[in-house]
Amino acid sequence: MNSERRKFLHGAALLGGGLFASRSMADTQHEQHTQPAKKPGTPTKPTRPAKPLESFQPTDVLTPVLTPDVPNLPFKVENGVKVFHLIAEPVRRQLLPFKTMEVWGYSGSCPGPTIQANQGDRVRIVFDNHLPESTTIHWHGLEVPIDMDGVPYVSQKPVPPGGRYIYEFTLHQEGTYFYHSHGAMQEMMGMIGMFILHPKKPYLPRVDHDFGIILQGWAILPNNSVPNTANMEFNWLTFNGVSAPATTPLLVRLGSRARIRIVNLGMDHHPIHLHGHQFFITGTEGGRAPESTWYPTNTVLVGVAQARDIEFDAKYPGDWMLHCHLPHHMMNSMSDLLGERMITTAATNEPQARSQMQAMAESIGVAHLHHAPIAANANEVPGFPQDAFMEMGMDAAVAKPETYGLPENWSAAMMGMMTMVRILPPEKYDEIMALKREGVKGKPADSPAPQHPHGSGK
Ligand SMILES: [Cu+2]
Numbered sequence: 001m002n003s004e005r006r007k008f009l010h011g012a013a014l015l016g017g018g019l020f021a022s023r024s025m026a027d028t029q030h031e032q033h034t035q036p037a038k039k040p041g042t043p044t045k046p047t048r049p050a051k052p053l054e055s056f057q058p059t060d061v062l063t064p065v066l067t068p069d070v071p072n073l074p075f076k077v078e079n080g081v082k083v084f085h086l087i088a089e090p091v092r093r094q095l096l097p098f099k100t101m102e103v104w105g106y107s108g109s110c111p112g113p114t115i116q117a118n119q120g121d122r123v124r125i126v127f128d129n130h131l132p133e134s135t136t137i138h139w140h141g142l143e144v145p146i147d148m149d150g151v152p153y154v155s156q157k158p159v160p161p162g163g164r165y166i167y168e169f170t171l172h173q174e175g176t177y178f179y180h181s182h183g184a185m186q187e188m189m190g191m192i193g194m195f196i197l198h199p200k201k202p203y204l205p206r207v208d209h210d211f212g213i214i215l216q217g218w219a220i221l222p223n224n225s226v227p228n229t230a231n232m233e234f235n236w237l238t239f240n241g242v243s244a245p246a247t248t249p250l251l252v253r254l255g256s257r258a259r260i261r262i263v264n265l266g267m268d269h270h271p272i273h274l275h276g277h278q279f280f281i282t283g284t285e286g287g288r289a290p291e292s293t294w295y296p297t298n299t300v301l302v303g304v305a306q307a308r309d310i311e312f313d314a315k316y317p318g319d320w321m322l323h324c325h326l327p328h329h330m331m332n333s334m335s336d337l338l339g340e341r342m343i344t345t346a347a348t349n350e351p352q353a354r355s356q357m358q359a360m361a362e363s364i365g366v367a368h369l370h371h372a373p374i375a376a377n378a379n380e381v382p383g384f385p386q387d388a389f390m391e392m393g394m395d396a397a398v399a400k401p402e403t404y405g406l407p408e409n410w411s412a413a414m415m416g417m418m419t420m421v422r423i424l425p426p427e428k429y430d431e432i433m434a435l436k437r438e439g440v441k442g443k444p445a446d447s448p449a450p451q452h453p454h455g456s457g458k
Helices: 003-016 184-188 334-341 356-363 426-440
Strands: 075-078 081-096 099-106 112-118 122-129 137-140 164-170 175-181 192-198 209-218 236-239 250-253 257-264 270-274 279-284 299-302 307-313 318-324 418-424
Touching (some): 081 112, 112 122, 137 164, 175 184, 175 257, 175 279, 192 209, 209 250, 250 257, 250 426, 270 307, 299 307
Parallel strands (some): 081 122, 112 192, 250 418
Antiparallel strands (some): 075 081, 081 099, 137 175, 175 192, 209 236, 257 307, 279 307, 318 418
16 A cells, blocks of 8 residues: 555545444445345435535545536545445436436436545445335446345345345456446436546546546436336437536646546447547546557447546647537437427428427527528428527526636537537636635525526527
């Protein structure tokens, strides 16, 4: 154990001591059990510690991973073991300001909170099931003893509703991993979270920013909020449980080096494309890739059950798109948002269909209302008016410190599996980080979210 690591463990122990006020957890190592705390089927409320636990702390050799729109899972240190408490439970997730889905996740979040630990750590995950049915957790890619593998009936008994299971193992790997239910349809209800293992020896070259994004697809019928797990067509596509333009942009300081870790769990493979920069694929779901395998590219195909780490030097200032390039994954469910005002494809040659985006914006009360110009003879052109330009801005509805300073109607260009990598000159970067800190202090109303006046139609 090197001195940094010792220092880190010592610091974490100090920070963790006394913060965990809830009942004592099972201390027995390796004694896994399913323990129905209540009758199966009895609704349970999440038991959460009274005080926040310790979240992953950076040391001088590590950059913590930021998973936008998804929290970290806190932990306490108990006799040298990092103890996490994870609860499978129903979650209401707003994926756009006007669309909420009722999904399943972990500890109040879907995707589940990010677990961050260091290579070499011993971790204990105290897992409670607050779902109405049984479940288990599989640690995807982790080399753990078979009785920790989370496959119902094969490696453990299912954890019943109200039940608890203690997972405990030592992390000898490094890289981007994830956890998920081992029930396929529970996966499609959202039951996945990221599991980051920071390496003992930092990767080279060092990065200044490290982000994590989970890709998911949802089949939610119009005017519904619950995913249809048997459906084979997906109309909502999310980064970390949010569709663009509500995805929180990734802020990167100009001249720095950034890593983005992308994990996919769903029914589709996603070619993720970054604008304006070339990157290297530096890691997979199996850990760090040797540098001899790196090659420049700007699109990475992230297959189902895969993880891909990409790294690039942030050379060019600007607000650069990062998105799945499948055209239907760069859309939101228009028919769903339109609801009863849905315009059918059969009606696309009717003039009233022309401004369907405008109609949608009105129906859901979006403040936007620029509609890009159309030609005078537009209706004579085959294909029009499907309104393929598809703009529906909602700048004000999705404003947050990370969107500060974006050009007017920026949100009209963003839908589906998409976010923005904002490569900012240092002074602008520092300004927005200061705004974020203000927000954290509980003054969201004061946050200088841009409120552009609309209506000029220019
Ligand atoms: Cu895609």
